[in-house]
Amino acid sequence: MISIWLIPGVILVVLVTATVKRIPAYEVFVEGSKEGLNIAVSLLPFLLGMMVSIAIFQASGAMNAVLSFLTPFTNLIGFPKEVLPLAIVRPISGTAALSMTTEVIRTFGPDSFIGQLASTMQGSTDTTLYIITVYFGAVGIKRMGDALKVGLLADLAGIIASVVIVTLLFS
Amino acid sequence: MVNLIWVFLAVSGILYAAFHGTMGEVNQAIFKTLDDSVMITISLAGVLVFWLGLMKIAEEAGLLNGLARLFRPIVTRIFPEIPKDHPALGYILSNMTANMFGLGNAATPMGLKAMKELKKLSKSDQASRSMITFLAINTSSLTLIPTTVIAIRMKYGSADPTSIVASTILATIISTMAALMIDRYFYYRRKRVSRQ
Numbered sequence: 063m064i065s066i067w068l069i070p071g072v073i074l075v076v077l078v079t080a081t082v083k084r085i086p087a088y089e090v091f092v093e094g095s096k097e098g099l100n101i102a103v104s105l106l107p108f109l110l111g112m113m114v115s116i117a118i119f120q121a122s123g124a125m126n127a128v129l130s131f132l133t134p135f136t137n138l139i140g141f142p143k144e145v146l147p148l149a150i151v152r153p154i155s156g157t158a159a160l161s162m163t164t165e166v167i168r169t170f171g172p173d174s175f176i177g178q179l180a181s182t183m184q185g186s187t188d189t190t191l192y193i194i195t196v197y198f199g200a201v202g203i204k205r206m207g208d209a210l211k212v213g214l215l216a217d218l219a220g221i222i223a224s225v226v227i228v229t230l231l232f233s
Numbered sequence: 234m235v236n237l238i239w240v241f242l243a244v245s246g247i248l249y250a251a252f253h254g255t256m257g258e259v260n261q262a263i264f265k266t267l268d269d270s271v272m273i274t275i276s277l278a279g280v281l282v283f284w285l286g287l288m289k290i291a292e293e294a295g296l297l298n299g300l301a302r303l304f305r306p307i308v309t310r311i312f313p314e315i316p317k318d319h320p321a322l323g324y325i326l327s328n329m330t331a332n333m334f335g336l337g338n339a340a341t342p343m344g345l346k347a348m349k350e351l352k353k354l355s356k357s358d359q360a361s362r363s364m365i366t367f368l369a370i371n372t373s374s375l376t377l378i379p380t381t382v383i384a385i386r387m388k389y390g391s392a393d394p395t396s397i398v399a400s401t402i403l404a405t406i407i408s409t410m411a412a413l414m415i416d417r418y419f420y421y422r423r424k425r426v427s428r429q
Contacts, residue, residue: 068334069339072287072339073287075296076287076290076291076294076296077290079291079294079295079296080290080291080293080294083293083294083295085290085293085294087290090286090289090290090293091286091287091289091290092286093286093289094285094286094287094288094289094290094292095282095283095285095286095289096282097285097289098278098281098282098283098284098285098286098342099278099281099282101281101285101342101345102274102275102277102278102281102282103274103278105274105277106270106271106274109270109273109274110266110267110270110271110274111239112239113266113269113270113273114243114263114266114267114270115239115240115242115243115246116242117262117263117265117266118242118243118246118247118250118259118262118263119242119243119245119246120246120262121246121250121255121258121259121261121262122246122247122249122250122253122255122256122258122259123249123250123253123255123258124245124246124249124250127249153372160381163382163385164385167385167386167389168389171389171391172385172386172389172390172391172394173391173392173393173396177386177391178396178397178400181379181382181385181386181397181401182397182400182401182404183404184379184381184382185374185376185379185382185397185401185404185405186373186374186376186401186404186405186408187372187373187374187408188371188372188373188374189372190372191238193344193368193371193372194235194368194372195235196341196345197344197345197348197364197367197368197371198348198360198364200345200348200349201345201348201349201351201352202352202358203352203358203359203360203364204358204359205358205359205360206235206360207359207360207365207423208360208365208419208420208423209360209364209365209368209369210235210238211419212365212368212369212372212412212415212416212419213368213369213372214372215411215412215415216369216372216373216408216409216411216412216415216416217372217373217408219373219407219408219411219412219415220373220374220404220405220407220408220411223403223404223407223408223411224400224404227400227403227404227407228400228404231399231400231403232400
């Protein structure tokens with residue numbers, strides 16, 4: 063698989079190029095790394111805060127209540143109800159979405175229509191809330207402008223695109 | 234808006250638990266999450282320290298500039314506000330490349346570096362146009378090879394685990410284009426509002 067070669071390959075190219083250009087690679091590495099440590103430490107409050115809120119919402123059962131409330135509406139437009147929870151959770155929580163995808167694939171089989179749809183959805187959308195929290199948290203952006211709206215609408219576009227494309231390709 | 238969402242998730246969760254007798258679960262979840270978030274930050278720290286170190290070498294060796302020069306025609310059109318030779322372009326491109334190959338772990342540090350450079354450009358605590366565009370691209374996900382999903386499909390005995398690569402690429406292309414258009418729409422709307 064290409065991804066097994068990719069990371070070692072990148073490391074190789076970077077280190078060889080640096081050596082050819084006579085750059086003190088190790089010293090530069092340490093210098094750049096320190097910034098990584100600072101970013102990680104400054105991220106904790108943002109990440110922890112967001113994760114606690116999401117955990118409360120999930121553990122209380124409120125998330126499931128929202129999902130069962132929405133099911134009749136999505137049935138109306140013919141959206142497969144088996145993947146609805148995934149579509150709603152995907153922008154909020156990456157780990158929850160991944161475990162839902164796993165559950166759907168386990169229950170319906172990876173090669174079923176539902177399994178293909180969940181797989182495609184998982185691959186073509188991302189955890190908007192996490193990305194916004196981490197990226198804006200790291201640089202101290204307080205006013206987010208339209209970022210959240212744009213991100214969530216982009217997720218919606220990804221979910222609709224997944225349903226249409228998987229329907230065309232697999233059913 | 235994120236303030237509202239944050240408060241809403243916690244408050245509605247606690248109220249829901251009060252009426253449905255799930256307060257015990259909520260309590261447990263809170264303390265488990267505190268641990269989890271520290272663990273995630275620590276594992277993120279490893280990735281960040283390593284990749285930012287390596288990226289610093291790549292930057293000094295001129296590799297990031299090379300990458301930026303190669304894709305400049307496309308990227309400057311997506312990010313018209315970033316000066317042509319700015320280091321932000323190099324980081325944005327490395328972030329996109331890592332995302333395309335499903336290397337989420339390697340993509341985040343470069344995305345954060347890109348954000349820092351964009352912040353230097355905008356010098357404000359408000360999200361700039363380029364930042365919102367960059368986030369839109371990230372949230373719509375650029376994955377070409379969804380490695381995690383393929384691994385799960387293998388585990389549950391798929392006859393063809395990689396059959397979803399084509400559909401994922403198509404869905405990703407459509408969702409990224411849609412994200413860019415949505416982003417443009419909101420940008421021009423902001424501009425219209427501020428002119429009035």
